[in-house]
Amino acid sequence: MEDRRKKLSIPGQIAHMRSKGIKFECMSEADAKRFLNDNNYYFKLKAYCKNYDKNAKGEYRNVDFAYLVDLSTIDMHLRKFIMKTSLDVEHFLKVKLLRDFLLDGSEDGYTIVDEFFTSHPAVKTEVIEKGKSSYCSDMIDHYQENFAIWNIIEVLSFGHFAMLYSWFYCKHPSRDSMSNMLLPIKSLRNAAAHNNCLINKMGAPYKVEITPNMTVNTYVSRIPGISPKTRQKKMVNPVLHDFIVLLYTFEAVVTSKKTKEMAYTELKDLFEARILRHSEYYADNAVLVSSYEFVKKTIDFLDTNGI
Incomplete structure (x- = not known):
């Protein structure tokens, strides 16, 4: 109970931030x-303070409320891009899976x-349960005892599709x-679908350590201007x-x-226009600047060189 904090009115939230x-x-x-009344809420907005250091008194250094608002807006645009791009990736992974399945003469699609x-078995149970209420109910009801690879992918969640793909x-x-x-x-x-903050811990260590994907890590090592030290540091941040x-x-x-073309146009508009709209806010924040530069160099290299 000692960790429970007092409810704050919006004026109280302002005073607390001060x-x-x-x-x-x-x-x-x-x-x-x-x-705070109309657009966002205090707990979510204050999360972006994690990108800033504190002084000996526990006060944040060089943080204006406007900086937090701008970061929250950039984060929103980033989440929308992630959702759209993830859907594109899911679609083309399904295209690839079915293309490779058709080329394999040993599979009938059902086995x-x-x-x-x-x-x-839990995946099948979830699919059957989904048939009771989802937009896929007719398909699930029709095929539930006779699913083939070409129709099951239409009713699986992305996580379960990933399991089938693997x-x-x-x-x-x-x-x-x-x-x-x-x-x-x-x-x-x-994280994007659940509206979690993404860019609120660009420098702070995460409790869960990750091992960078070897293929992607090797690819990033080819990018001019990204040193091994920078790559090592940025590629252990889960969001980056x-x-x-x-x-x-x-x-x-x-x-x-x-x-x-559409994705890169949207991505470049985000990284070359929207994120830089208030670049003066972050000029002295080395963590945010270096994280931006790391991702921007990767985007440019991918767009120019491909895989």
Whole structure:
């Protein structure tokens, strides 16, 4: 019970932020109150303070309320891009899976699903339960005892599709399988879908340590201007790592030129226009600047050189 904190009114939230060193110079207190009332909430907004150091008194150094607002807006745009790109990746992974299945004369389409369900009965149970209420109910009701690979992929969640994808390529190994990319993409997609803050801990250590994906880490090592030390430091940040894995996988599996052009146009607009709109806010924040430069160099290299 000692960790339970007192409920704060919006004026109380403003006062609490002031006590923590947060300034209201770029955005007035009146505008901040309106923002907290209409656009976002205190707990989520204050999370971006983790990108800043504190002084000996426990006050944040060089943080204005406007900086937190801008970071929250950038984060929102980033989450939207991640969701859209993840859907594109999922679609083209399904295209690839079915293309490789058709080329394999040993599979009839039904046996592999039966084997998959036998090994993962909880997945089949969830599919049957989904048939009671989802938009896929007619399909599930029709095929539930006779699923084939070409229709089961229409009703699986992304996480379960990733399991089936990995199951197929475990049976039929392929050098261009993306199986080892799917867990990071799933984690990032889930975080974006649940509106979790993504860019609130660019420098702070995460409790869960990750091992960078070897393929993507090697790819990043080829990018001019990214030193081994920088790569090592940035690729253990889950958000930076998983975002780079998503971009790499997108470049590797998407075969539609138009889809790629649209994604890179949106991505460059975000990184060359929106993120830089208030670049003066972050000029002296080395962690945010270096994280931005790391991702921007990776985007440019992917766009120019491909995989």
